[in-house]
Amino acid sequence: MFDPEFPLTGETIVFTGSNQPEEAVELVEKFGGKTLYYPLIETSVRQSQLPDFERYDWLIFTSGNSAEAFCQLHLATHAKIAAVGEKTAEVLEQHGYQVSFMPSVYSADVFVKEFPAVAGEANCLFIKGSLARNTIASMPMKVDEWIIYETTFKIENAEKLKALDGVTVIFASPSAVSAYREAGGDWSGIRVAAIGHVTENAIRQEGGTVDFIPEKYTYTEIINEIVKGSF
Structure with a gap:
């Protein structure tokens, strides 16, 4: 049964940026969801x-x-x-x-x-x-x-990500999208969230559909958009 106090119960949100956004992770957990962290790029x-x-x-x-x-x-x-x-x-x-x-x-x-x-x-x-x-x-x-x-791309994480099903994946940059596609990741079986219209365009150019994009380009706002989609 759907619980409006915990609208993300049963949902898994995957973060893919080079740094894990702790505030957004806490927000997912507050709403009853689970998180995974598979950074698709790394910087030096x-x-x-x-x-x-x-x-x-x-x-x-x-x-x-x-x-x-x-x-x-x-x-x-x-x-x-x-x-x-x-x-x-x-x-x-x-x-x-x-x-x-x-x-x-x-x-x-x-x-x-x-x-x-x-x-x-x-x-x-x-x-x-x-x-x-x-x-x-x-x-x-x-x-x-x-x-x-x-x-640089973290292809090993992209390989893990493409094996997932029934999760919501947040892409925060065109580079993350490129890493996912280079590993052979497609868009079937997942919901896709994008932070920023540049990232959104990169996903669409690679044949994907964007399910969530916030008006304000932050991690916390994308979580709020995902929550709205649960009602």
Whole structure:
């Protein structure tokens, strides 16, 4: 019998990002569900020469991974900071950096539409992972790119994931989708959740159907969307 206090009873939610979102895991458990964690990508900080940060007016971060890697360097900078997403901003602010701009929707596609009006002709440095798309660099301003970490696929976890049935799988990046497909994963027997319309588009381009996507691109909001679908 369905229990509205525990709407995820009997449901299993699979997280696939490079870091397990503890708050979202706790929320699933609060609603009576179970969780699995099969990260489909892993990151490692690249050992490379540091850019001359004094040249830049803005530093741009589009992921928590790039923010965490940057914070490990303990650098002082006069540049303003732009971040895509609450978690990305949270990482930076926890390490003493002030975030001066975030887009109205946590997506690089929206960022490139809104940021030029704020930054003008500023010199910008996009701090990114090796598989990041080139959306940010498409802006009509000076944008240099610095790869701060490498992204690799965890195919062994993708193999485990493709063997599951009757679960809801959360994809948070196109890279995770690529890893799943490279391992031969298809979309049968699972419900699919996407964080962000870029990830949603990657799933659709690979022949999948997205069952859940939140208006606000966070893990907690995707869990709330899954809960709504249970009623």
